[in-house]
Amino acid sequence: MAQISHLPDDAALVTMSLPVMLPTMNIGETIRNYRLQKGMSQGDIEKRTGLLRCYLSRVENGHTIPSLDTLSKIAGAMELPLSQFFAEPGHNNGSKGLPQLSDDEVRFLSQIRRYATSLNDSDRKLVLAMVKKMASNSAR
Numbered sequence: 001m002a003q004i005s006h007l008p009d010d011a012a013l014v015t016m017s018l019p020v021m022l023p024t025m026n027i028g029e030t031i032r033n034y035r036l037q038k039g040m041s042q043g044d045i046e047k048r049t050g051l052l053r054c055y056l057s058r059v060e061n062g063h064t065i066p067s068l069d070t071l072s073k074i075a076g077a078m079e080l081p082l083s084q085f086f087a088e089p090g091h092n093n094g095s096k097g098l099p100q101l102s103d104d105e106v107r108f109l110s111q112i113r114r115y116a117t118s119l120n121d122s123d124r125k126l127v128l129a130m131v132k133k134m135a136s137n138s139a140r
Helices: 009-015 027-037 042-049 053-060 068-077 082-086 103-116 121-138
Strands: none
Touching: 027 053, 027 082, 042 053, 042 068, 068 082, 068 103, 082 103, 103 121
16 A cells, blocks of 8 residues: 555545455445345345346355445345445444445445545545535535
């Protein structure tokens, strides 16, 4: 990982990789847990999404990481918001802790993470300022 010590703390956040920023999560395990809570089989998800059962099995067992669009299909099949897959365990919409993100916010942050590594320091600071502004506006 590149040295980021020359950046202010909040600008460094944009350049960190996901495993450093967030606790490790197994999206497949999360999907399986929600699927089982809903009393659904992989076949039920297959019928609602068109995704093959063998693909769903690979996702749930951690062999494949689905795209955001695929996660959105799976969430729709289970009648869950996409952001639910990224919520902290034990946290619901009204609880304290990290705010719940909308599906659009999750997509936006995924895109920011993808492009952050190619930004220069000035652009990185500008993006961080915009994200902070958006966060403060949505908190009102």
